[in-house]
Amino acid sequence: MTVVTSSRPEGVTMKEPALVVEGLNVGTGSTRLVKNISFTIRAGERVGLIGESGSGKSLTVTSIMGLLGEGLTATGSIRMAGVPHDLVDATQKQFAALRGRQVAMVFQEPMTALNPTMRVLDQVAEGMLAHGTAPGKRQAREAALDLLRKVQLPDPERAAKAYPHQMSGGQRQRVVLAIALANDPMLLLCDEPTTALDVTVQAQMLQLILSGVRERGSALLFITHDLAVVATICERLLVMYGGRIVEAGPVQRVLSAPQHPYTRGLLEASELDASDENGRLPTMSDHVRAQSVYTQDPEWIGDPEDGYAKVILGGAA
Amino acid sequence: MDMLKYVGTRFVIFVVSIFVASVVVFGFMAVLPGDPAVVALGVNASPDAVAALRAEFGTDRPLAVQYLDWVGGLLTGDFGTSYVTRNPIGPIISDRLAVTSWLVLCAMAVALVTALPLGTLSALRHRKASGLAISFGSQIGIAIPAFVMGIALVYVFAVWLRVLPSGGWVVPIQDPGGFIQHLVLPVLSLGLVQGAILTRYVRSATLDVMREDYIRTARSKGLSGLPIVTRHILRNSSIPVVTVLGLQLTTLLIGAVVIERVFVVPGLGSLLLDSVANRDLLTVQGVVMVLVLAALIINFVVDILYTVLDPRLRSS
Numbered sequence: 001m002t003v004v005t006s007s008r009p010e011g012v013t014m015k016e017p018a019l020v021v022e023g024l025n026v027g028t029g030s031t032r033l034v035k036n037i038s039f040t041i042r043a044g045e046r047v048g049l050i051g052e053s054g055s056g057k058s059l060t061v062t063s064i065m066g067l068l069g070e071g072l073t074a075t076g077s078i079r080m081a082g083v084p085h086d087l088v089d090a091t092q093k094q095f096a097a098l099r100g101r102q103v104a105m106v107f108q109e110p111m112t113a114l115n116p117t118m119r120v121l122d123q124v125a126e127g128m129l130a131h132g133t134a135p136g137k138r139q140a141r142e143a144a145l146d147l148l149r150k151v152q153l154p155d156p157e158r159a160a161k162a163y164p165h166q167m168s169g170g171q172r173q174r175v176v177l178a179i180a181l182a183n184d185p186m187l188l189l190c191d192e193p194t195t196a197l198d199v200t201v202q203a204q205m206l207q208l209i210l211s212g213v214r215e216r217g218s219a220l221l222f223i224t225h226d227l228a229v230v231a232t233i234c235e236r237l238l239v240m241y242g243g244r245i246v247e248a249g250p251v252q253r254v255l256s257a258p259q260h261p262y263t264r265g266l267l268e269a270s271e272l273d274a275s276d277e278n279g280r281l282p283t284m285s286d287h288v289r290a291q292s293v294y295t296q297d298p299e300w301i302g303d304p305e306d307g308y309a310k311v312i313l314g315g316a317a
Numbered sequence: 318m319d320m321l322k323y324v325g326t327r328f329v330i331f332v333v334s335i336f337v338a339s340v341v342v343f344g345f346m347a348v349l350p351g352d353p354a355v356v357a358l359g360v361n362a363s364p365d366a367v368a369a370l371r372a373e374f375g376t377d378r379p380l381a382v383q384y385l386d387w388v389g390g391l392l393t394g395d396f397g398t399s400y401v402t403r404n405p406i407g408p409i410i411s412d413r414l415a416v417t418s419w420l421v422l423c424a425m426a427v428a429l430v431t432a433l434p435l436g437t438l439s440a441l442r443h444r445k446a447s448g449l450a451i452s453f454g455s456q457i458g459i460a461i462p463a464f465v466m467g468i469a470l471v472y473v474f475a476v477w478l479r480v481l482p483s484g485g486w487v488v489p490i491q492d493p494g495g496f497i498q499h500l501v502l503p504v505l506s507l508g509l510v511q512g513a514i515l516t517r518y519v520r521s522a523t524l525d526v527m528r529e530d531y532i533r534t535a536r537s538k539g540l541s542g543l544p545i546v547t548r549h550i551l552r553n554s555s556i557p558v559v560t561v562l563g564l565q566l567t568t569l570l571i572g573a574v575v576i577e578r579v580f581v582v583p584g585l586g587s588l589l590l591d592s593v594a595n596r597d598l599l600t601v602q603g604v605v606m607v608l609v610l611a612a613l614i615i616n617f618v619v620d621i622l623y624t625v626l627d628p629r630l631r632s633s
Contacts, residue, residue, distance in 0.1 A: 067533060070444070092541060100539035107537075112530035116629060117552045126548070127538035163628040179538060 016081055018043045018187050018219040019064070024076035024088070026059045026068065034059050035243040036076070041187065043081065046213065046220040048230035048251065050266070051240030057223045060240070061189045063088075064221075065105055066095035081186065100127045104180035106209070108192040110173035114164035120175050121145060121160035127182045147178040151208055170201035177208060184216045191223045206233055227270050231255060239263050320624055320631045331617040338609045339391070343384050346602045352376070353400040356596050374400055387602075396603040401595050406603045409588065414607060416486060417584035420503055420576070421569045427508025428515050428565065435512075436519025437546060437554075443524060452520065458513020463572050467506035467579040474502060484581035503580040507572055511565050518561045522554040529553070556626050563619035567612045 019041040026034035034056040041047050049057050063074040064087065078087035080102060085094060099105075107113045114123055124144035125134070134140035141160075148156040151174040164172055173193060180188060190209060194202040210233050213220045224230055230237055230251060237254045239247040239262065247260040258264045268282045275281055354370040355362070371377040375386065390397055396406035435451050442448030461469075475483035481502055487495040526532065527550060535549045574586030581587075585604055592600040624630045 065537060067536060096536075096539050096541035098539070099537050105537045107530065107534065109530060113534045115531040115535065115549050115553070117627060118548070123534075126535075126540065130539045130544070165629045176534065179534065182538075 016043055017041065018045070018081050019221070020077070020079045021060075021064070022077040022079075024060065024063065024074060024078060026056065026063050026072060026074045028071050028073075033072075033243050034063070034074075037240075037243075037245045039238055039245060039248065041219045041221060043186070044213075044217045044219055045236065046210075046222065046234045048234035048237045049221060049223045049240060050225065050227070050230060050237065052225075055240040056243040057240050058191055061105070061191055061221065061223060064103060064187075064189060065099060066090060066092065067099075067105075097131075100180075100185070101131045101133075101183045102185055103187045103189065104183070104185040105189040105191065106173070106176050106180050106193040109196055110169045110176055111196070113176050114172055116164055118163070119160070120162050120164065120167070121148070124148065124175065124178050124182060127179055131183055133183050144178070144182070147182055148175070150181075150212075151175070151178045152204070170197050170205065173197060173201075173205055174208065177205070177212065181212045181216065181218075185218055187219045187221065188213055189221050189223075192225065193222075194229065195225070202229075209233070227255065227267070239266070323624060323630060324621060327617060327620040331613060334613050335610065338613065339388055339606060340384070342602060342606050342609060343387060346598055347380055347383075349598070351596065351598070353596075353598055357400055391606065397599050399597055399600050401597040401600075406600050409600070410585070410603055410607055413583060413585045413588045413604075416582060417570070417573050417577070417586065419489075419500060420507060420573050420582065420584060421566065423500060423504040424507035424511060424569055424573075425562075425566060427504055428512035429562075431509065431512035432515035432519050436516040437523050437550070439516065440520045440523035440527060441546070443520075451516065455513040455516040455520075458510055459517065461510055461513075463506050463510045464575045464579050466510055467503065467576055470502045470506055471579075484579070486582050499580075499582075503576050503582055506579070507569055507576050511569060511572075515558070515561060515565060519554065519558055522557045523550055525557075526550050526554045552626065556623065559619055559622050559626065563615050566615045570608055570611055 017040040021040070022038045024034060024037050025032055037056075037060065039047075049060070051057050059068070059072070062068050063072075064078055066087065068074060074088050076088055080087060080098070083098065083102060087095070087098075090098070114120070121141055121144050124147055125137070125140035128134040128140040128143055129137065134143050145156060145160050148159055153159045153171055153174050159167065159171065159175075164175070167175070173196075177193070188209070193209065194205050197205060206229060209220070209222075212218070220233075222230070222234055234251050237247075237249060237251045238245050239254065239260065241260075241262045247254060247258065247263045249259075254263060255267065258267055265282070271282070352367070352371070353374055353376055354367045358366055358370060368377070375383060378386075387397060394407050394411075396410055398405050435455070439448040439451035439455070443452075471483045474481040482499055483502075485499055487499050489496040532545065532549055535545050540548070570585075573584055574589060576582070577584040577586040578590065585607065589601065589604045589608075591597075592604065
């Protein structure tokens with residue numbers, strides 16, 4: 001793919017995109033749930049994806065993984081660096097070769113994400129054996145134990161032999177992260193990985209995710225409701241609303257000077273000491289109308305330089 | 318330690334159940350009308366002769382003494398002497414039990430061999446024609462009672478094709494070939510119907526597991542197809558299936574009573590029905606106790622199997 005450089009301001013160097021999503025639609029037969037979204041993630045870049053429940057964040061991420069539920073279909077284009085085919089048209093076999101290798105995922109709910117009848121070490125080693133990144137069972141287990149150390153599980157030798165029910169939620173989420181990082185993925189997808197954890201554990205988990213992607217040079221797409229989390233770990237931010245990306249840009253700029261009314265509402269609603277003259281907290285309805293009456297085609301607010309797929313891809317798409 | 322406690326608790330429950338069962342079985346037989354001595358001698362027998370026979374049978378003693386005598390005998394494998402045939406009951410029961418065990422265990426094997434692959438396959442392909450076809454087939458199988466299946470099999474293989482005997486029994490050591498020939502039809506009648514039922518359970522257990530988050534995790538690692546089934550689905554789906562297996566083994570023991578009638582097989586079921594017809598109460602009591610004991614053993618083994626399959630039960 002050709003990278004168009006002419007429109008880029010001087011001094012800004014853009015890396016090769018790791019992920020290019022263009023005109024992605026996800027829906028069931030007649031209903032479109034994700035509507036024509038486009039974005040890119042550059043190699044090693046950390047991107048946050050925020051928006052309310054039902055805005056299409058998880059659908060976007062699961063369609064990149066090829067794990068959409070029954071009856072859901074994706075159209076458009078999802079391209080990944082080093083992958084010759086479009087992920088939207090990929091077969092399950094093609095996805096299997098990709099998952100856990102080029103793209104990996106950390107899920108929201110650690111309590112149910114691990115197989116209750118399999119030892120933790122085997123669950124981590126499995127991904128390396130599936131992709132042949134470890135030459136044999138013994139080596140895969142050694143590498144898995146090393147990963148368990150890296151995610152700072154207390155007493156990793158003992159944890160390796162444990163079953164998931166013997167661990168806390170935070171420990172299990174570390175194991176899930178170890179599984180995701182096992183094959184040094186080019187892109188790590190995190191779907192609210194800290195939502196189910198208590199606050200003290202959240203910070204440690206975020207640090208682990210951050211150091212994990214930094215060490216590997218992996219790109220990160222991080223779904224969250226937590227604006228503070230976004231500010232801590234992301235470089236760029238995508239805001240989704242009603243199945244569309246309504247705003248995109250560098251984190252600091254979006255959070256300090258939001259352009260879209262929805263983003264403005266989101267920021268105001270997150271300030272808990274703000275209230276109007278009646279002592280009422282600001283709500284989203286002060287800023288945007290209900291999704292059903294919301295404009296059918298909200299304008300794109302954000303600089304194409306902030307990662308709008310069409311610009312980066314240029315004529316290649 | 319937790320596991321020992323679990324197994325210990327199960328074992329205590331098992332032993333207490335056996336005791337309660339023996340009291341119930343004995344008590345039920347004791348309250349049934351009909352004095353064995355009168356039955357043996359006929360209604361015209363003199364009171365002296367009846368009293369003498371009662372003394373010989375030991376039925377003139379208090380019930381508690383009779384119970385302890387019976388249970389004490391059971392512990393050493395002595396089921397007493399039949400009031401009707403005057404033969405020891407123990408050896409007869411153990412011969413018949415061997416025959417019924419062949420039927421039940423082979424039928425269970427047939428059920429497992431058909432249900433595990435078919436049930437898993439129909440779950441994996443639950444949106445495809447092949448999966449629906451398996452579901453449909455198993456639904457039909459469930460609707461067929463074992464004895465109807467038996468009669469249909471006899472009609473096809475014994476009457477029409479004339480390749481297998483319609484009934485009877487051969488002792489395995491005497492004639493292994495003939496033994497297998499005689500085993501095939503009764504085992505299929507019992508096994509295919511149970512297999513159809515088990516297929517439904519395997520299918521729904523597999524579907525439940527397939528929707529679990531950890532299967533999504535396994536797929537997100539890059540696993541697909543058979544490794545997902547063998548490494549992640551089967552172990553987890555087998556936990557509810559084992560429960561059903563235990564129930565089915567018990568059902569098969571009871572089902573064998575009817576199938577042994579259809580195929581003239583000298584098993585425990587035939588013995589039970591014959592003894593009831595002959596008013597051979599002590600034999601009925603012995604057979605019922607053996608069946609109850611078998612059911613309790615099956616339940617106990619199922620409870621232990623859970624701990625093997627599910628690590629969550631092994632430790633806290």
